[in-house]
Amino acid sequence: MIEPIPNLRQGVTPRPLLTVDGLVKSYPLRRRGLFRQTVTGEIRAVNDISFSVAAGETLSIVGESGCGKTTAARAILHLVEPTAGAIRLGDTDIRATFAEDRRPDVLALRRQMQYVFQDPYLSLNPRWSVRQILTEPLRVHGHAPKEDWDATVESLLERVGLPPDYADRYPHEFSGGQRQRIGIARALAVEPRLLICDEPVSSLDVSVRAQVLNLLADLQEDLGLSYLYISHDLSSVRFLSNRIAVMYLGNLVEIGEVDEIFARPRHHYTAALISAIPVPDPSNQAQRQAIQGEVPSVVRRPSGCVFHTRCPAALPVCSQQIPPLSAPDGTHAFACHNPR
Amino acid sequence: MSSLATAKPTAAMSIDDRSMLTPPVHDLVRVENLRIQFPPWNAPVRIIEDVSFQVRAGETMGIVGESGSGKTLSSLAILNLLPPPARITGGRIMFDGEDLAAKSQGEMQKLRGRRLAMVFQNPGYSLNPLMTVGAQLGEILKVHEKMPRSMALQRVEELFRLVGITDPGSRLSQYPHEMSGGMKQRVCIARALLCNPALVLADEPTTALDVTIQAQILDLFEDLKARFGMSMIFVTHDMGVVARIADRITVMYAGQVCETGDKHAIFARPSHPYTQALLASTPRIDRRYAIDGEGRRERLPTVGRAVAPGQSLGGGCRFAGRCPEAAPECSRLVPQAAAIEPGRVVHCLKRGSAGVASHD
Numbered sequence: 001m002i003e004p005i006p007n008l009r010q011g012v013t014p015r016p017l018l019t020v021d022g023l024v025k026s027y028p029l030r031r032r033g034l035f036r037q038t039v040t041g042e043i044r045a046v047n048d049i050s051f052s053v054a055a056g057e058t059l060s061i062v063g064e065s066g067c068g069k070t071t072a073a074r075a076i077l078h079l080v081e082p083t084a085g086a087i088r089l090g091d092t093d094i095r096a097t098f099a100e101d102r103r104p105d106v107l108a109l110r111r112q113m114q115y116v117f118q119d120p121y122l123s124l125n126p127r128w129s130v131r132q133i134l135t136e137p138l139r140v141h142g143h144a145p146k147e148d149w150d151a152t153v154e155s156l157l158e159r160v161g162l163p164p165d166y167a168d169r170y171p172h173e174f175s176g177g178q179r180q181r182i183g184i185a186r187a188l189a190v191e192p193r194l195l196i197c198d199e200p201v202s203s204l205d206v207s208v209r210a211q212v213l214n215l216l217a218d219l220q221e222d223l224g225l226s227y228l229y230i231s232h233d234l235s236s237v238r239f240l241s242n243r244i245a246v247m248y249l250g251n252l253v254e255i256g257e258v259d260e261i262f263a264r265p266r267h268h269y270t271a272a273l274i275s276a277i278p279v280p281d282p283s284n285q286a287q288r289q290a291i292q293g294e295v296p297s298v299v300r301r302p303s304g305c306v307f308h309t310r311c312p313a314a315l316p317v318c319s320q321q322i323p324p325l326s327a328p329d330g331t332h333a334f335a336c337h338n339p340r
Numbered sequence: 341m342s343s344l345a346t347a348k349p350t351a352a353m354s355i356d357d358r359s360m361l362t363p364p365v366h367d368l369v370r371v372e373n374l375r376i377q378f379p380p381w382n383a384p385v386r387i388i389e390d391v392s393f394q395v396r397a398g399e400t401m402g403i404v405g406e407s408g409s410g411k412t413l414s415s416l417a418i419l420n421l422l423p424p425p426a427r428i429t430g431g432r433i434m435f436d437g438e439d440l441a442a443k444s445q446g447e448m449q450k451l452r453g454r455r456l457a458m459v460f461q462n463p464g465y466s467l468n469p470l471m472t473v474g475a476q477l478g479e480i481l482k483v484h485e486k487m488p489r490s491m492a493l494q495r496v497e498e499l500f501r502l503v504g505i506t507d508p509g510s511r512l513s514q515y516p517h518e519m520s521g522g523m524k525q526r527v528c529i530a531r532a533l534l535c536n537p538a539l540v541l542a543d544e545p546t547t548a549l550d551v552t553i554q555a556q557i558l559d560l561f562e563d564l565k566a567r568f569g570m571s572m573i574f575v576t577h578d579m580g581v582v583a584r585i586a587d588r589i590t591v592m593y594a595g596q597v598c599e600t601g602d603k604h605a606i607f608a609r610p611s612h613p614y615t616q617a618l619l620a621s622t623p624r625i626d627r628r629y630a631i632d633g634e635g636r637r638e639r640l641p642t643v644g645r646a647v648a649p650g651q652s653l654g655g656g657c658r659f660a661g662r663c664p665e666a667a668p669e670c671s672r673l674v675p676q677a678a679a680i681e682p683g684r685v686v687h688c689l690k691r692g693s694a695g696v697a698s699h700d
C-alpha cells in the first residue's frame with residue numbers, strides 16, 4: 001500500500017481527517033438451489049482500496065456503475081461491515097469502535113460522518129414535516145437542548161437556502177433540488193466534520209444541479225467540512241474536487257490532484273473515462289477513443305490488471321500480474337504496467 | 341432493381357446500397373405550432389404550446405431541455421403515441437408532405453416501424469421479456485415485410501452485427517434479461533433499423549447507460565447516420581450529448597421552444613436567456629475551476645432567480661419566473677418566432693419576438 005498524500009493546496013490542511021487503509025468488502029455469492037441457497041464464491045465489491053481525506057478538502061470517488069463506490073461509502077460509515085482494512089476518523093479507529101460497540105463513541109462517530117443520499121425522494125420520510133426530519137438527528141444525538149430546536153431548524157434552512165417558513169411543509173411539496181437541500185440540512189444538523197455525498201446531484205436538472213453544487217462549495221468553505229464525493233458524473237467532480245480517486249471493478253486504479261488527473265491521466269481506464277464524456281462544445285469534439293467492450297462481471301474478475309480485457313495498451317504481463325499502485329512523483333498514484 | 345431513384349428501399353437490399361437512395365436536402369419533418377393538452381378540457385393545461393421545428397432529410401435534430409420541458413411528449417406526438425388522455429389540439433406534423441396529426445391509428449401503425457421508428461430511454465421496458473430477441477425482431481420483419489422466418493433471422497443477425505453486437509448469431513436466441521443494458525439498447529437500435537426508416541426518434545437513448553457505453557452508442561448512431569442517411573430526432577437533457585450528436589438543435593423550456601438553429605451557432609452564440617443560462621451553469625470537464633489563495637472555489641453561474649416552485653404553464657413566456665431579463669410583458673405575451681440569423685429562430689421578447697396575448 002502506498003501512503004496516500006493529501007493535496008497540499010493552500011487552504012487545505014494536510015492532516016488527514018479520514019484514512020482508509022486496505023478496505024475490502026465482499027459479499028457472498030449465492031446460488032439458489034431447489035431447497036436452499038449455497039454460497040459458491042464471493043463478490044469483491046471493494047478490493048483493497050486506500051486513500052485519505054484531509055480536513056476541508058473534497059476527495060471524489062469516480063467510476064461507472066457497479067465499480068464499488070457506494071459499497072465503499074457504506075463500509076466507511078459502517079452501514080455494512082467491512083471485510084478487511086482499517087478506517088480511521090481523526091485518531092479514532094472506526095472498526096474497533098463498532099466492534100467493541102462502545103455506544104457513546106459509536107454515536108460520536110455517526111455524528112461526525114454524515115451521509116447525503118442520491119435520491120432526495122427516497123431518503124426523506126414522506127409523512128414527516130421538514131421540522132421533524134431536521135430535529136430527528138438532534139434528538140438521536142442529544143445534540144442541542146430541546147428549547148433550541150426551533151431556532152436550529154430555522155438556521156439550518158437558512159443555511160441551505162430555503163425560507164425558514166418551509167419548516168412545516170412536507171417533502172412532497174418540494175422540487176427535487178429543494179429536497180436535496182433538505183437532505184443536506186439534515187446531514188448538517190449535528191455539525192459533522194465529514195459529509196459522504198453519494199451522487200447528490202445526479203437526479204437533478206442542470207440549473208438546479210449548479211445551485212446545489214454551489215451550496216456544497218459554500219458549506220465547505222464556511223464550515224470547514226471535508227467531502228467524500230461519490231459520482232459517475234465527471235463534470236461535477238471536476239468542479240467540486242481537490243483530488244480524485246478512480247475505481248474500476250472494485251479496484252482503485254488511479255488517484256491524484258484533480259487538474260493533474262484530467263490533464264495527464266496515466267491509467268488507461270481513467271483516460272477512457274474522461275474521453276467518453278461528451279463535452280458541451282461542438283468545436284471541441286476532437287480525438288475520442290471509445291474503448292470497446294463492457295465491464296466484466298464482478299464474479300469473473302479478470303486476472304492481473306482488472307482492465308486488461310478492454311485496455312488498448314495491454315501488454316502480456318497485464319493479464320498475469322496485478323499492477324501495484326505507485327506514485328512516482330509522490331502525489332499522483334496509478335496502478336498500471338504500461339502507463340500513458 | 342431497375343431504377344434507384346424510384347426503388348423503395350427494402351430490407352432485402354444489402355445494407356450499403358441504401359445510402360444511395362438518400363433524397364436531396366429538404367424538410368422531412370415539419371412540426372408546426374404543435375399543441376398538446378391534457379384534460380380537463382374546459383380549463384385545459386397546454387403542456388406543449390405552439391412548438392415548431394423542422395428536421396431535414398439526413399440530419400439529426402437534437403431536442404434539448406430539462407425534465408418536464410416536453411421533449412418526450414413532442415416526440416411521441418410525431419408517432420401518434422401520446423399517452424392517453426393527452427391529445428394534439430393544434431398544429432400540424434408534416435412528414436413527407438402529409439399531416440401525421442390527421443392520420444388514423446391504423447395508418448399510423450403502418451408508418452410506425454416502417455418509415456418511422458423509435459428508440460426509448462429504457463431498453464429493458466421496450467423489449468418483450470418473454471421472447472428471444474431474435475424471435476421478436478424476426479416477427480416484425482414477418483409482419484411488416486412479409487419475410488419468411490429464416491430470411492428474417494438472417495436479416496436480424498446482419499443488423500445485430502451492424503450495430504456492434506458481438507457474436508450476433510448466438511445472441512438471437514437470448515432473452516433480454518440475459519443481456520447488459522448497453523447490449524439491449526443495441527438490440528433496440530437494430531429493431532428501429534429493421535425496415536429502413538426515414539426517421540428515427542431516439543428519446544434519451546443513452547441516459548440509462550454508463551459513460552463508456554454511452555460513448556459507444558453515440559459512435560454507433562453517428563456511424564449509422566453516415567451509412568443510411570436517415571433523419572433523426574435525438575432527445576436529451578445533456579448539453580454534451582447534443583453538442584456531439586446533433587446537426588441542429590431545438591432548446592425547449594416548459595413546453596415552449598426557446599430557440600432552434602444550427603448546433604455550432606447555438607453553442608457559439610446562445611441567444612435565448614434560458615439557453616445562455618443552461619450553457620453557463622453546466623459544469624465542464626474541459627476546464628479548470630479556480631481556487632484562490634484562501635482556498636475559495638470559483639462558483640458556477642446559476643440561472644438568474646431562484647427556482648419557482650413548479651413551472652408556470654400560464655400565459656406569456658414560461659421562463660419569465662426565472663429569467664434575469666424578464667420584463668412585465670413577458671408573463672403576459674407569448675413570444676413568437678423571430679429569425680435572428682439564417683436558419684435560426686428565437687422566441688424571446690427581448691430578442692425581437694413579437695408578443696401575442698395568450699388566448700385563454
Ligand SMILES: Nc1ncnc2c1ncn2[C@@H]1O[C@H](COP(=O)(O)OP(=O)(O)O)[C@@H](O)[C@H]1O
Pocket residue numbers: 027043044045063064065066067068069070071072298
Ligand atoms: N448487498 C449486496 N450483495 C451482493 N452484491 C452487492 C451488494 N451491494 C452491492 N453489490 C455488488 O457490489 C458491486 C459494487 O456495487 P456498488 O457499490 O453499488 O457500485 P457503485 O455505487 O459504484 O455503482 C456491484 O457489482 C454490486 O452488484
Ligand SMILES: Nc1ncnc2c1ncn2[C@@H]1O[C@H](COP(=O)(O)OP(=O)(O)O)[C@@H](O)[C@H]1O
Pocket residue numbers: 378387405406407408409410411412413414423424425
Ligand atoms: N400522463 C400525464 N399526465 C399529466 N401530465 C403529464 C403526463 N405526462 C407528462 N406530463 C407533463 O408533461 C410535461 C412534459 O413531459 P415530457 O414530455 O415527459 O417532458 P420531458 O421528456 O422533457 O422530460 C411535464 O410537465 C409532465 O409533467
Ligand code: SF4
Pocket residue numbers: 267268269305306307308309311312313314315318323335336337338339
Ligand atoms: S496495467 Fe496493462 S491492462 Fe492495465 S491499464 Fe495498464 S496497460 Fe492497460
Ligand code: SF4
Pocket residue numbers: 612613614657658659660661663664665666667670675687688689690691
Ligand atoms: S421573453 Fe422575457 S422572460 Fe422570456 S426569455 Fe425573453 S426576456 Fe426572458
Ligand SMILES: [Mg+2]
Pocket residue numbers: 069070071
Ligand atoms: Mg452507487
Ligand SMILES: [Mg+2]
Pocket residue numbers: 411412413543
Ligand atoms: Mg422525457
